[in-house]
Amino acid sequence: MSDTILRLKQVGKSFRSSEGTRRPVLEGVDFTLRDGEIVALLGQSGSGKSTLLRIMAGLIPADDGEVLYRDQPLYGPARGISMVFQSFALFPWLTVQQNVELGLEARGVKEAERSRRAESAIELIGLAGFEGALPRELSGGMRQRVGIARALVVEPDVLLMDEAFSALDVLTGERLRDDILDLWVRRSISTKAILVVSHNIEEAVLMADRVLVFASDPGRVRSELAISMPRPRDPDSLEVRALVDEVYALMTASAGRAARTGGGVAAEAERPHIAERLPQADVARMEGLLEVLHEDPFHGRADLPRLAEETELSDDALLPLAHALHLLGLAQLAEGDLALTPLGQHYVTSSHAVRQDLFGQQVLSRVPLVAHIRHSLEQQPSGQLPEEPFLHMLHEQLSPSEAIQVLQVAIEWARHGEVLEYNYHTGLIHLPDGTDTETT
Structure with a gap:
């Protein structure tokens, strides 16, 4: 039998804007997750990594391509795939025990068996004694442990972790990551493969057998790095530092x-083009x-x-x-x-005034969205326009939240370079005071 657990073939996903414009989020994604491996997926925010994980979990369908779980097409949530979310996603009115039992209850597991398996998972993840606690009574690290216990209690083949440690402080995140790796190495969990989405390059190198670098607009696998070092890995070793350097190089290759x-x-x-994301x-x-x-x-x-x-x-x-x-x-x-x-x-080495002038010149020449806004303002006798037309233009290619973020970044940069001004009370964008629209 094949050791492939999850396979994606030329997977694509698009969303439609409020105007009906098709916006590709993923395109031509080929990916294989094999028995016995941990894979880390790195990429910029908004590159579609979380969307990809939800497709793998069967929570949303792919528009193009094929998703196979155990060589069978995946059309919905699979019993053998569990997911851990960045936001913990616990029900605040349920106890730790009740939150962990939810997946088992949904599968029709009898109460006594549910209780036994939940208690075992809670103890395994280091929360014995907190079965009756509510989420609000727990620290962030403990709440994430509940989320992991809930994912593991159903004994999944595949564990998908979407930024599972990023909402935690550094030491708590490292401790939880090390505990997960310890369970994996000791084979204390039945999980056959783990996929970790992360922004942390060192974390990816310490955990993974393979690191995949995701490109954006639309999301796709750009490069891959295999790591054969045994675990546990010393973060200060020359080998790990060299691998971290290599992943940084892959992450910045397009630039x-x-x-x-x-x-x-x-x-x-x-x-970037006018409607592309800005850092x-x-x-x-x-x-x-x-x-x-x-x-x-x-x-x-x-x-x-x-x-x-x-x-x-x-x-x-x-x-x-x-x-x-x-x-x-x-x-x-x-x-x-x-x-x-x-x-x-x-x-x-320049003065503040010279810096502002240089920054404004670079923003105008290198950020098409700012140049477009400035040109539009110069065509208006009043030298001002509401932000809505520019958001509407961005909505044709970006989601509403992405459009707002891109416009906010463009305005912040342009204001610093004195290219334009913005009134946060009225939402009006206008030329800096003293700018003559007739001679600009």
Whole structure:
């Protein structure tokens, strides 16, 4: 028999905007999950990773391609697949015991057997003695343990973990991750395979037999790294650090291709179109990162793992900042390294006024959405427009929440560069005071 448990063949998924426009979220996803392996899936926010997990769990259907579980088409939730959510997803009015028993009750397991299996799962996950507690009486780590116990109590073949540790503080998340790995290595759980969606590169390297890097717009598997190291893995070992570096390089490979061109057609192809996502990067943090990169010990160039350590930024925070600096031409992102460009060097050593001017120029030339908004404002005698037409335009390609996020980022960047202004009370976008629309 095949050791393949779950297989996706050319899977695609699209959603429709409120205007009826088809928006592809996943396209041509090929994926295989085999007996005896842990696979980690990394990618930017909004790349479709969570949608992919819900397709694998049978919670939503794929529009294109084929999903096979144990070589049979998957048309709905499978008894052998369980999922752990980032948000814990516990019923607040039920006790720990009752929350864990839910899946068994839905499957018609008799009360005595439900109770026995739930108590066993609760003890296995380290919560013995808390069976009668309500979720509000537990810490975040304990609530996530309840979610994991609820997933494991049905003895699934496949455990899908969607950012299961990211809502926890660092030490709690590490402890829970180590406990899951210990159960896996000791074969204390019946689960045959685990798929972990994560933003944490080190976590992926410590857990997985394979790391998959997901691309965005639409989501698809871009690259894969096999890891053959035995567990447990020392996060400070040279082997693990080298693998972390390699994954960073894979995560930044698309940006690196544009950086190496030095501009031109290839570089333009990497820049966003009007309705594409922008990195959720705060301007103050971008400037802080540039300054760290400029000073000792980096002198203008650093590998991302070391930069993360120096700045104490998580991967989920550092990567959007690095991509934003690359997009704006202030740094080059290539092969897991971030290096100041000549413009970035000039920016760091300039006065606040010069920085604002440079930032505004880069935003106008490199962020099409900002250029479009500015041009639209210049056509208005009043120099102002409501935000709704721009949100409506973004809705044609993005979900409502994504459209709001993209417009917020564009406005924040443009306001910092004094390209435009925004009234948070009225929702009006307008040209900066003193701008002459007739001569602009």
